[in-house]
Amino acid sequence: MDSNLGNKIKSMRKELKMTQSQLAQPEMTKSMLSQIENGLATPSMKNLQLIAKKLNKPMSYFLEDTSTDMDKARKDNSDEIIVKLQSIDDLIKDDKCKEALSYIEDLQSKISLSSDNKLLGDILYRKGKCLFDADEFDDAERLLKKAYEIYLENNSYTEAAKSYIEIASKPWRNFNYEECISIYIKAKEIYDKSLNRNTHFEIELLNDLAAFYSAIGDFDKALANLKDALDISNTTGVYYKADEIHRLTAALCFIKDDVENYQINIEKAEQFAKFSDNKSVIYYIFAVKVVYENSRGNYKKALEYLGNMRNAKTNLEHFYYREKAKALYYIGEYEEALDNIKLVDYPSYTNHRFDYLMLWSSKVYEGLIYSKMNDLGKALESIFIGIDNMRILGDSKPLSFALESASEIYYKLGELEKAYQYLKEAKDMKDIMVKNKIYF
Secondary structure, eight states, X not given: OOHHHHHHHHHHHHHTTOOHHHHHTTTSOHHHHHHHHTTSOOOOHHHHHHHHHHTTOOHHHHHOOTTSHHHHHHHHHHHHHHHHHHHHHHHHHTTOHHHHHHHHHHHHTTSOTTOOSHHHHHHHHHHHHHHHHTTOHHHHHHHHHHHHHHHHHTTOHHHHHHHHHGGGHHHHHTTOHHHHHHHHHHHHHHHTTOSSOOHHHHHHHHHHHHHHHHHTTOHHHHHHHHHHHHHHXXXXXXOTTHHHHHHHHHHHHHHTTOHHHHHHHHHHHHHHHHHXXXXXXXXXXXXXXXXXXXXXXXXXXXXXXXXXXXXXXXXXXXXXXXXXXXXXXXXXXXXXXHHHHTTOOOOSOOOSXXXXXXXXXXXXXXXXXXXXXTOHHHHHHHHHHHHHHHGGGOSOHHHHHHHHHHHHHHHHHTXXXXXXXXXXXXXXXXXXXXXXXXXX
């Protein structure tokens, strides 16, 4: 009889705090499982498969004889791979995916590509993430799906869910938020099969879902997902991403014109960010404050917050220059406003609908600034660049504002028919948005 097999089953069962009855039934009796754990009986392959599934382990884990030199060598090799995977994770976290790929290529030479063991899934998962970063979508998706299948074969449901949600990177780039939501919902169903909970992953999943729902304008579902994430934090005491979740909640409340809850959540976001010294999130909190104050006509306050952001190293320089130019425009500092709006860069892609529309509103403000400086030709040229890019995402507040701005320029030019045309389109768009409860 195999006492080593029995000891492994008993050890894993106790680690998961399962009783013998919970593990055995309904396929076996508690007495039968007791004999297996004590090395007095050997389970059938079918029963061992069921036991492995319940214990969230591959069958190979229980079948391996760890006493052999061959298995010791395999374990040493596995340990080396795990250490290197941790280094790769650090590189990916620091946005060094090209460097991470070179490490991954080396690891692939150490493991059989025809194998279905979990370590291969770990390698393919990370390689797929890196390839998505390099815009190699087809190869990335193929590797992630393979990793997903390997994880499922090994009953590694959390890892399977993590690899599956990465497939959403492609539709996210293409503004296909509904497909992103479908992918995440399926990933959550996979994750829910896991016996072991991963609080960080649950919170990240809900936070991402909130972003997708907000992008399609379903703010109620977005806020509900953020509340669920905060409930997990409060229940577990693991306040992972609490600053970011409160920040996003504040931003959505601001867009819905819920000033009271905006204030509550922006203050909580700042408290959590300062407590954890999360400088990156503090920067984004100031960004929300800037947009809020500009929208309320508090331009000097917006400029004050922008001063707090100026020296931060981020990839949102376009935000800084756009919002500064807006504030300067409204207080009549047109030349300085023009200098700033010209510094706005236009990234090759912007994922979220809100960010995309705000980005192209820069061109509208550029046009309005030119108008104040009596260069109406350049004014129209800039505004229509903004309009053409915004139309891709359908009706929105920034687009209606852009149409009103075009109408204003045409009125100054004396082209009253065109002025009326664009003003009417803007009004009709606003009416539709009110009717359909489109907040942005």
